[in-house]
Amino acid sequence: MAPTWDSSRPSGARRKRAPLGELAGGLAAAILGPAVLVLVMLPFRAHMSPATAALVLVVPVVIAVGLGGFSVGALAVATGFLAYDFFFVPPYMTLAVGQLQDWAALGVYALTMLVVARVASSLREARARVRRREDDTRRLFDLSVLLIDDKPLDVLLGRVASALREQFSLESVGIMLPIGQKPEMMARAGLPFDDEELGRLVPRGGVAVPAGSAARPGLRVLPLAASDRAVGLLALRGPGLSDHDGRLLDTFANQTALAVERALLRRQAIRNEALEAADALRRSLVGSVSHNLRTPLATIKAAVSDLRDSSIELADDDRRELLEAIEAEADRLARLVRNLLDMSRIEAGMLVPKMERLVLQDLVSAALGHLGSYWAPPLELDIPEDLPQIEADGVLIEQVLSNLLENAVRHAPGAGPVELHAEERGGRVCVEVRDHGPGFAGAPEYPGASMGMGMGISICRAFVEAHGGSVVAEETPGGGATFRFDVPAAGHGGEQPGQQARSGQRAKAAYPAENPENPESVARAESPARAAR
Template sequence: MENNSALLASQAERITPLRAQVLTVLACIGTTALATPLLGYLDLANIVMLFLLTVLLVAVKLGRNAAIVASVLSVLLFDIFFVPPRFSLAVSNIQYLVTFAVMLVTALITAHLAAGLRQRAEESQRREQQTQALYQLARQLAGTLTIEQVGEIVQAFLAQQLAAQSAILLPDERAPALQAIALPDTLLIESHLAQVALTSGQLVRSDEIASLGYAPLYLPLRASMRIRGVLAVRFAETSPEPSAETTSLLEALASLIAVAVERLHYVDVAQASEVRMLTERLRSSILSALSHDLRTPLTALVGLADSLFLVKPVLPPTALETAQALHEQAERLAGLVGNLLDMARLNAGQVTLRREWQPLEEVVGASIKLLGSALAGHPLKVDLARDLPLLEFDAVLIERVLCNLLENAAKYAPSGSTIDLQAQVRGEAVEIGILDRGPGFPAQQRDELFEMFVRGASESGKPGTGLGLAICKAIVEAHGGRIAAENRPDGGACVSFTLPRGIPPIVEEELP
């Protein structure tokens, strides 16, 4: 590719317009000198053929303008040196005027056709070279690892092929302006035009700003999914106006860049996803290992704390208070370890749901009874719709969800405030909601509350590890439902989840 470009450049420097005209004159004079000694041996018609051959060769080698000069000059030289009276423009026979006219027309047509063929051959050769250059560019872009490498390769390509400067502009999610990749120091970017090209997906051009050092041409990088950025191009001041062929080349280049940028984007996405998967797998393995190792000594610790109340003689009141505190903290720690183990199992997909068709009321009652003293300071208002159907779910796991949500509501709601538990049919699902009068959820963290170890800023003073809502989400999604958290308009928080209705079995009435 570099050798072909160098060859074309050397030819362009070697055959300038002035040099072409000089060569044309020399060719016609040479033909005259060659044909003069043959005047006595050849007819004038054959000598005309020699001049026409000269015009054809000039057209092929030097182009259309040189061929026109050769046509006119050949007619004049033929008239002066070969048509009697010789060495003058006078014509003794009127028939020679017809010869001159036919010779001139034939020479011009020959020059036009030959020059046209030469031009099309050059265009074909140039397109072939550009196609080869684009092919080589595509191979280079396919091996890039960073967007900076893409910018450097594109800059070298445009500098070599079109003597132009370029920069790749990519949107930045953290800033409204486009981010320039491999921006040359002498190239300025008109951000408004670049933004128009990005949003409209069309080529934007403004030649007025080129003289100020700005890139006048902005091409959108259209990929298969969306527009990935903008290619800014500025030609050298001595370069001619970009032709349609040049614009087509730039559009093809923009397509290759868009494919490369999109490929790098999805490579980053795949790598990030793989890192997250490995991180979650490692974290789940660590949690599972720790939970198994801690469960046995914690259970023993709770048993030993209980045994202190059975010691004879009875321990002093201070020692009993210490034993009671030890028992409560050991139970709390055992609960945290249980949550860790449950979360590890849910993430690993090792929990098998024991689905059974059953009424929701039984699980709600069992959850309230299980919490016991945790709800002592909060009146609980239960509102279950009368038309609730039988649902297919794992009673133990859904009971765990209700206990976690009710315990959270009691933990963060003001003492004495009412907690509402509601259930109603919503289309093809049953929605269960827990509502309280607490401080609510931080708006900026509402979507992150169901991730592991994530807790709102307002919860920092309360004990916990941030696993309760994550466990609830895993259980609900395993049942095919959804869970969401929002703030109530009149104050407080609401956590609701859904369970699919399904098609319950037909229950036959017992005969009396």
């Protein structure tokens, strides 16, 4: 990969300036070094042997090689040679050499110096290689540490982009992932890419420019490929990179691609899990709806066929009881149909509560009226006199109450009174419906058996969540089931209409069939087994 970088860009200087400085130092040592040493030694020339001067002149050569490499060292050898010949080999101040032994001295000097320069320069190169390798290792390590954690994809990409920008002193780094048909910029570090650059990165039709293409100076694209499949693009803009850095960048890109792939798979897995949960709930709801429809129908049909049969004699009391059962079960069917309609309303996202100030006691009475003759066990009401009014949609909360009460009746037949308890807590009114039936532990594991109210409880949750509250199910101390929900108390600022609308939408989002992105909300919204009891 031959980069076509604009080397005048300043940002690459941090890594390029050091060799330049060393080169200058080397040149200085090569040229000025011998000059200075000659000036120092000249006064003592008469008292020292030419060999001493030759030894002293080794020093600048070693320094020059160390700083500037072999070629600078060779220059130092040349200047040293000339200085030695000129000043220390008689006749002085000429390049002429008088005696044979001086020729020998000069020759040995030149040869030795070249060997010294060679050795010193290879040492220097080896040192530089080790340093670079160390540097690469550290950079790769830093990046892999970054990739190892399980972070959300956007966070991960953001960190990778900044890390790449820093490590390679780039101006901008962008990571693009295919969203739908077109790659989209998911994370960016540094200056933004302008429209023209983006256009070049992703031309019409969504096909990215080929890897390494120099569509524009300083701009280049690397594919992020994992398992022979492109998972995204890495867009870079910045000054020149050496071949070495280019290769390192490729390695980075591969690692990033693997991490991106992993994050995408993980996201997919979470999504699938949520979808499965929603699907299981849907199935259990369908089961519960058909169960709920058939059960009252069975009673009605059995009772009607009793009444119609002229071959049997029925006592007046029995006749009346059968008629009452028919009416009660017809009411129950009506409630079920109402729940079904509400369900579709929730699913369609049309649930926006109409808030007004209400007295809880009134809603409880209305709910009991709705349950009608279905209500059999005694109800123990514990609503404080000074309970503040609630700020709620009366129709929705009345249905929450009637669903919870019906649930208690259905699941705790003949198991003592059902208790309804209300209290104010932190600007909200908490309502608890407690029964003393078998509770959740007694719930059969198989689907369909007693899941009757699965849908009723789901609707309660959606309605209460539309009021910014939540429904909690727990064991009643001493056995049985307790459902608790909360609604805003009046006079506590309530919620602004805008918030209401939003929380209405949230209720929709929290409804498990929706929003697979957020498995937590799904899990919170419904655990079919528990709601089914």
